[in-house]
Amino acid sequence: xxxxxxxxxxxxxxxxxxxxxxxxxxxxxxxxxxxxxxxxxxxxxxxxxxxxxxxxxxxxxxxxxxxxxxxxxxxxxxxxxxxxxxxxxxxxxxxxxxxxxxxxxxxxxxxxxxxxxxxxxxxxxxxxxxxxxxxxxxxxxxxxxxxxxxxxxxxxxxxxxxxxxxxxxxxxxxxxxxxxxxxxxxxxxxxxxxxxxxxxxxxxxxxxxxxxxxxxxxxxxxxxxxxxxxxxxxxxxxxxxxxxxxxxxxxxxxxxxxxxxxxxxxxxxxxxxxxxx
Numbered sequence: 001x002x003x004x005x006x007x008x009x010x011x012x013x014x015x016x017x018x019x020x021x022x023x024x025x026x027x028x029x030x031x032x033x034x035x036x037x038x039x040x041x042x043x044x045x046x047x048x049x050x051x052x053x054x055x056x057x058x059x060x061x062x063x064x065x066x067x068x069x070x071x072x073x074x075x076x077x078x079x080x081x082x083x084x085x086x087x088x089x090x091x092x093x094x095x096x097x098x099x100x101x102x103x104x105x106x107x108x109x110x111x112x113x114x115x116x117x118x119x120x121x122x123x124x125x126x127x128x129x130x131x132x133x134x135x136x137x138x139x140x141x142x143x144x145x146x147x148x149x150x151x152x153x154x155x156x157x158x159x160x161x162x163x164x165x166x167x168x169x170x171x172x173x174x175x176x177x178x179x180x181x182x183x184x185x186x187x188x189x190x191x192x193x194x195x196x197x198x199x200x201x202x203x204x205x206x207x208x209x210x211x212x213x214x215x216x217x218x219x220x221x222x223x224x225x226x227x228x229x230x231x232x233x234x235x236x237x238x239x240x241x242x243x244x245x246x247x248x249x250x251x252x253x254x255x256x257x258x259x260x261x262x263x264x265x266x267x268x269x270x271x272x273x274x275x276x277x
Contacts, residue, residue: 001213001253003135003181005112008092010054010135012213015248015267018054018094018256019047020219023077024061040081041088048091051264054113055089056256057081057106058096062117062190074102079109086110094137100128107132117141117190119168130176137183137215138168142191149191157196158203161186166210183254184210188218197223201246208251216247217256241266 001012010016023040044055059077060069078095085093086109094113095106100122103114112134119138120126129136140161142152154160165184173179184207186200197218200207207214218224224239225231237259244255245266257263 003183003213005092005135006107008112010092010113012253014271015252016054016254017052017260017263017267018056018215018254019044019050019052019260020256020258021047021055021057021081022061023057023059023081037080037084041084044081044085044089044091047260048089050261052260053092054094054254055085055091056094056096056115057085057111058115059102060097062096071099071101074099075105078102079105082106082109082111098122098125100124103132104128107134113137115139115185117185117187119164120172126172126175126177129172133178133181135181135183136172136177137185138165138172139185139190139217140164140187152191152193152196154196157192157199158206161200162207162210165207165212169212182212183215184212185215185217188216188223189221192223194223194226197221198227201243201250204247204250204252208253213253214251215254215256216244216252218243218247219255219257219259237262245270 003010021040021044047055057078059074082093085091093111094115095103095111096115097103098116098118114129114134115137117139120129169182172182186207188197204214219240220233220236224236224243228239230236240259241262244257244263247255248267248270255263
């Protein structure tokens with residue numbers, strides 16, 4: 001499977017690694033580390049050299065309880081990083097934003113994919129996605145980043161997340177978005193308990209069977225900490241790599257990670273084993 005990303009092609013015939021690049025002061029794991037264009041470029045180059053094919057740039061923390069960020073502030077964080085990385089690397093660049101204004105400017109600066117945790121729910125978002133004609137990652141979230149972890153509740157988390165994503169996909173297609181450019185994200189940690197998250201991970205193949213590529217984004221999240229008994233996000237590397245590997249085993253096409261080198265080694269071993277089948 002291949003997805004056209006403006007002038008680039010994303011080959012999903014083998015699992016791809018999306019490297020996380022937060023240009024924020026307050027993201028849960030790496031806030032403040034890469035919030036200048038020079039630092040962002042340096043970290044992007046490192047991740048590309050380690051095996052990432054996509055760099056995902058985010059200018060608004062969406063950790064539980066995170067404050068909202070103005071559009072102007074998000075633009076000031078994201079656009080310089082996109083410009084530098086687009087100019088000086090050959091990366092496929094995604095932007096983690098829900099703002100149509102930010103995404104439009106990011107595309108002008110060289111971005112290729114819209115990664116939207118709010119699944120095109122903001123005003124003019126779906127119209128902008130159609131106009132930009134780029135791949136869109138639609139994510140499930142119960143609630144908002146400000147309240148999503150207050151009391152997550154589902155009758156059947158797998159079926160409810162499935163319905164949400166399928167409904168969002170049909171909404172996008174009805175508004176003129178090419179079905180072949182839609183990617184699903186189950187939304188680990190976004191309005192879900194650890195049990196909900198691990199149930200979704202266990203049933204990831206069910207989502208792959210819906211016919212859309214699936215992105216798995218569980219790197220360093222609380223679900224990993226709860227399983228391993230580790231409070232500090234930066235210490236959850238091994239658990240995160242295990243989660244990425246389990247995701248790929250269950251059909252994920254893309255894994256979104258902080259720790260590219262470690263994840264690439266694990267996936268290389270998995271793919272070497274698969275090659276003997």
